[in-house]
Amino acid sequence: MTKQTHEEKMAVLLRLVKNEVDKCIRCGECRTVCPVFDDTPSERYTARGKIAIAESLARGDLEFNGHTRELFDNCLLCTGCASQCSSGARADKVVIAVREAFADEMGVPALKKAVAETLSLPRAVLDAGARIGSVAQRLAFKGVPGTSGLYRRFAMPGVDKEQYVPQLAAKSFRNEVRFSGKPGQPRVVFFTGCMTNYSMTEIGHSLVKVLNGLGVSVEVPQEQACCGMPMLASGEADVVRKQAERNVKALANDGDDVAIVTACASCGHMLKHGYLDRFGDDGELAAGLRNIAERTLDISEYLMTRVDRERLEGLLEKKAPVSATYHDPCHLRKAQKIVKEPRAVLEMATGGPVNEMRRPEACCGLGGTYCLANMERSKRIQAKKIDDAAATRADVMATACPGCILQLRDGIRRNVGTDMPVKHVIQLLAEAMKK
Amino acid sequence: MLNQEFINSLKQLVGEDRCTFSPEDMVAYSYDANPEKRAKPEGVVSPMNREEVSEIMKLAYKYDVFVTPRGGGSGYTGGCVPVEGGIVMAMDRFNRILEVDRDNFLVILEPGVVVKDLQAEVDKIGLMYPPDPASTGFATIGGNIAENAGGIRAVKYGVTKQYVMGLEVVLPNGDIVKTGSKCIKDVAGYNLTELFVGSEGTLGIITKAVVKVVPKPEARRTMTATFATLEKAAEAVSAIYATGVRPATLEFLDRISVEAVEKAIGFGAKPEEGALLLMEVDGSDHALDSEVDKIQAACERCGVITFRKAESDEDREDLWKARRALSFALCEIATEWEDDDVSVPIARIPMMIRKLDEIAERYNIIIANFGHYGDGNIHIGMTTGKGGGPFPMQAKQDVVKAVVELEGRIAAEHGIGCVKVENLHWNIDEPTMKLMRSVKALFDPKGLLNPGKVMLKG
Ligand SMILES: Cc1cc2nc3c(=O)[nH]c(=O)nc-3n(C[C@H](O)[C@H](O)[C@H](O)COP(=O)(O)OP(=O)(O)OC[C@H]3O[C@@H](n4cnc5c(N)ncnc54)[C@H](O)[C@@H]3O)c2cc1C
Ligand code: SF4
Ligand code: SF4
Numbered sequence: 001m002t003k004q005t006h007e008e009k010m011a012v013l014l015r016l017v018k019n020e021v022d023k024c025i026r027c028g029e030c031r032t033v034c035p036v037f038d039d040t041p042s043e044r045y046t047a048r049g050k051i052a053i054a055e056s057l058a059r060g061d062l063e064f065n066g067h068t069r070e071l072f073d074n075c076l077l078c079t080g081c082a083s084q085c086s087s088g089a090r091a092d093k094v095v096i097a098v099r100e101a102f103a104d105e106m107g108v109p110a111l112k113k114a115v116a117e118t119l120s121l122p123r124a125v126l127d128a129g130a131r132i133g134s135v136a137q138r139l140a141f142k143g144v145p146g147t148s149g150l151y152r153r154f155a156m157p158g159v160d161k162e163q164y165v166p167q168l169a170a171k172s173f174r175n176e177v178r179f180s181g182k183p184g185q186p187r188v189v190f191f192t193g194c195m196t197n198y199s200m201t202e203i204g205h206s207l208v209k210v211l212n213g214l215g216v217s218v219e220v221p222q223e224q225a226c227c228g229m230p231m232l233a234s235g236e237a238d239v240v241r242k243q244a245e246r247n248v249k250a251l252a253n254d255g256d257d258v259a260i261v262t263a264c265a266s267c268g269h270m271l272k273h274g275y276l277d278r279f280g281d282d283g284e285l286a287a288g289l290r291n292i293a294e295r296t297l298d299i300s301e302y303l304m305t306r307v308d309r310e311r312l313e314g315l316l317e318k319k320a321p322v323s324a325t326y327h328d329p330c331h332l333r334k335a336q337k338i339v340k341e342p343r344a345v346l347e348m349a350t351g352g353p354v355n356e357m358r359r360p361e362a363c364c365g366l367g368g369t370y371c372l373a374n375m376e377r378s379k380r381i382q383a384k385k386i387d388d389a390a391a392t393r394a395d396v397m398a399t400a401c402p403g404c405i406l407q408l409r410d411g412i413r414r415n416v417g418t419d420m421p422v423k424h425v426i427q428l429l430a431e432a433m434k435k
Numbered sequence: 436m437l438n439q440e441f442i443n444s445l446k447q448l449v450g451e452d453r454c455t456f457s458p459e460d461m462v463a464y465s466y467d468a469n470p471e472k473r474a475k476p477e478g479v480v481s482p483m484n485r486e487e488v489s490e491i492m493k494l495a496y497k498y499d500v501f502v503t504p505r506g507g508g509s510g511y512t513g514g515c516v517p518v519e520g521g522i523v524m525a526m527d528r529f530n531r532i533l534e535v536d537r538d539n540f541l542v543i544l545e546p547g548v549v550v551k552d553l554q555a556e557v558d559k560i561g562l563m564y565p566p567d568p569a570s571t572g573f574a575t576i577g578g579n580i581a582e583n584a585g586g587i588r589a590v591k592y593g594v595t596k597q598y599v600m601g602l603e604v605v606l607p608n609g610d611i612v613k614t615g616s617k618c619i620k621d622v623a624g625y626n627l628t629e630l631f632v633g634s635e636g637t638l639g640i641i642t643k644a645v646v647k648v649v650p651k652p653e654a655r656r657t658m659t660a661t662f663a664t665l666e667k668a669a670e671a672v673s674a675i676y677a678t679g680v681r682p683a684t685l686e687f688l689d690r691i692s693v694e695a696v697e698k699a700i701g702f703g704a705k706p707e708e709g710a711l712l713l714m715e716v717d718g719s720d721h722a723l724d725s726e727v728d729k730i731q732a733a734c735e736r737c738g739v740i741t742f743r744k745a746e747s748d749e750d751r752e753d754l755w756k757a758r759r760a761l762s763f764a765l766c767e768i769a770t771e772w773e774d775d776d777v778s779v780p781i782a783r784i785p786m787m788i789r790k791l792d793e794i795a796e797r798y799n800i801i802i803a804n805f806g807h808y809g810d811g812n813i814h815i816g817m818t819t820g821k822g823g824g825p826f827p828m829q830a831k832q833d834v835v836k837a838v839v840e841l842e843g844r845i846a847a848e849h850g851i852g853c854v855k856v857e858n859l860h861w862n863i864d865e866p867t868m869k870l871m872r873s874v875k876a877l878f879d880p881k882g883l884l885n886p887g888k889v890m891l892k893g
């Protein structure tokens with residue numbers, strides 16, 4: 001294949017963003033939901049600003065340089081703007097397309113590259129790495145009381161010394177569970193995601209416990225790969241394509257309508273929309289991706305739509321109600337429109353109504369590697385979230401995404417005033433089950 | 436080209452992080468919601484307090500730099516688009532509600548507050564800020580004041596100007612002036628407040644406002660009524676007014692709009708339904724049922740085809756669906772629309788609609804109109820249809836002519852901005868225009884504030 005000229009590449013970029021450029025009427029509605037704009041009110045950070053600037057870049061009216069890159073890097077891909085937009089413009093797609101162009105023009109920043117490269121390694125290598133990592137970690141980090149996390153004893157370049165780092169599991173979840181249940185029972189396929197697999201394995205075990213309790217078997221395909229969200233975010237479309245292909249192989253064409261469940265908001269968003277947004281016109285691959293997308297359900301969505309409510313309640317112990325507040329992961333609420341279901345699960349698990357915080361839908365500030373690459377702004381967004389959560393004086397904070405859990409625990413460590421534990425709703429549900 | 440000394444002084448004044456001259460930022464401040472008008476500024480500054488605004492104006496005055504104030508950038512007529520270059524003054528950081536004075540029913544706030552946030556703040560204590568434009572969720576109070584924005588409650592509650600009691604404004608020479616007061620009755624001097632309301636950022640920069648709030652009505656009821664023609668609907672409106680009931684909201688959709696929405700979302704309109712009224716009444720709960728009954732009876736006397744009442748919040752949403760789906764539904768008829776926003780005295784709405792029908796026929800185009808019946812404000816969409824040829828611009832002229840003949844106004848909700856400057860003389864005669872020019876010259880002798888807007892230079 002001959003190498004594309006700059007002009008050809010820009011034509012591709014323009015094609016990728018044209019649809020959103022046409023849809024955006026520049027009304028400004030997206031200003032009110034963007035966590036970045038909320039922190040720094042400058043039109044360049046709004047979705048409509050990014051869309052207009054992307055068009056100018058593609059047309060050659062602006063240069064690809066560090067300065068223009070900065071504003072596209074300043075997006076958490078929370079999809080808040082897209083879900084608010086009455087015209088249906090998708091600035092998140094624009095940001096991804098422009099980041100791809102930047103990766104091509106200027107390369108991927110080392111930090112993001114390191115994360116993406118690690119997560120796209122073959123499974124055996126990752127597993128071995130995690131095993132060694134889990135031992136090495138204990139030497140390098142101090143334990144954090146109250147949570148299963150750590151923080152570092154030594155400085156690490158690019159990362160703040162205070163950063164909460166989750167403990168790596170000695171044995172990855174997928175190495176422990178391949179199939180759990182009884183043959184012949186109804187079953188689901190579990191897409192674990194990296195965090196659940198390598199670190200917060202308790203989320204995976206909770207999911208298995210609840211579903212097995214309901215008489216549903218859980219199959220954990222061994223060859224599933226990282227969903228590819230971090231690579232998509234850093235503009236490495238080729239790597240994402242490989243992950244997509246691997247996941248199609250591992251998950252697609254299951255014959256009958258077996259649900260793929262996930263307990264990670266970002267993985268769910270990727271399986272349902274992220275791949276198709278990018279490779280939706282990609283012939284055979286797209287067919288496989290559609291198959292996966294149609295079968296994917298978030299675990300709370302699965303429990304609320306596919307399971308008999310009484311049966312679920314029957315599993316639970318009657319205890320005094322616990323006060324729990326709930327943080328909406330962006331990729332669950334805004335990207336997947338799942339709002340009621342996790343709250344319903346949480347109410348069952350705690351035996352009482354959700355103790356709602358102010359703006360439960362506000363982003364926690366993680367945004368994948370955003371929290372490392374744009375640390376100061378990320379921490380300010382995080383601090384607001386923690387303040388709102390702390391103000392509820394709830395006993396526990398629940399959410400439905402391992403990424404958010406990481407960020408919220410980090411926030412709680414930094415912001416004195418609360419030591420609220422943070423857990424996944426499915427984890428709380430499993431804990432509420434009769435022994 | 437901005438003078439380097441000016442740039443340096445500006446940087447020194449507000450710091451490097453609150454002013455920008457970078458090319459991508461100039462793109463980001465080159466637009467508002469107007470589909471056509473775009474122009475890049477040469478710099479953008481984000482002041483934080485009135486002293487800074489004053490100092491910036493003094494600098495601009497000294498170096499002859501154009502200054503264009505900008506709120507949420509949701510205006511439809513390019514009001515905050517810096518058509519002559521110079522700098523944009525972004526008011527985003529003026530976003531604090533300073534005082535909620537419950538006893539005097541007023542709120543003191545900065546202009547960058549999003550209207551919805553003001554509404555939410557007073558709602559908590561049982562009060563209401565009535566102006567409710569469709570852009571409430573993202574337009575700022577400063578932009579609303581500068582545009583004298585109207586909204587769906589205007590029939591009963593009036594528009595923004597009825598709620599502005601006082602202002603703090605920085606003039607182009609840097610002077611800080613204060614108009615109005617907390618007093619409802621106030622004749623101490625000229626009424627300068629109203630001069631600034633609707634002045635589209637051409638006379639001064641609003642840095643603070645005192646606005647009035649009212650007790651929140653206890654309850655509201657929502658209903659829709661359909662008729663064969665808009666004339667029939669107009670008769671019904673007169674009949675409703677005759678009963679003494681004052682709806683808070685009175686929106687209408689014409690035949691093309693009804694058909695478009697029916698096709699897009701299927702809300703159950705029959706082919707004979709050629710006009711729809713969406714109405715709301717509010718007030719004390721026990722009185723509302725009888726008001727609804729009176730409205731229904733009036734509509735029935737005027738040949739209503741279907742009358743629907745909302746029994747729950749969900750029903751209400753259902754009734755609003757047609758109105759809300761409209762812009763999207765019209766996009767299905769055609770992608771390219773020529774829009775206009777005009778108003779006529781309310782009793783002449785049917786006459787205006789008839790004229791629009793004639794124009795549509797004459798030029799073989801489609802005209803869809805809808806809007807706020809209660810304040811005579813009509814939004815007109817004109818198109819040659821999907822795949823139709825280029826739009827005959829003469830038709831638009833004819834619409835404006837018709838408006839003027841009916842003693843209407845060429846701009847209603849969305850101001851004159853830079854897109855209607857050439858047409859203002861349709862409404863304003865030369866002596867009046869001269870007075871307006873002298874007023875502008877008095878406030879802004881060098882013509883530096885928001886140039887190219889509202890009036891052509893005399
Ligand atoms: C989807 C949509 C729906 C709309 N619906 C309505 C509606 O129902 N009714 C209606 O009336 N309008 C409506 N509008 C138009 C628009 O929202 C209003 O004109 C609004 O008042 C503009 O406010 P803004 O803060 O966005 O101001 P901008 O667009 O930023 O500016 C508008 C004007 O105000 C001036 N200005 C802004 N701030 C200041 C200040 N502090 N001091 C001096 N001048 C200032 C600017 O120079 C400009 O001339 C709608 C717009 C959209 C996009
Ligand atoms: S992206 Fe959507 S919400 Fe934002 S300005 Fe454009 S149309 Fe409006
Ligand atoms: S995706 Fe989120 S962070 Fe990015 S522009 Fe949209 S609202 Fe802002």
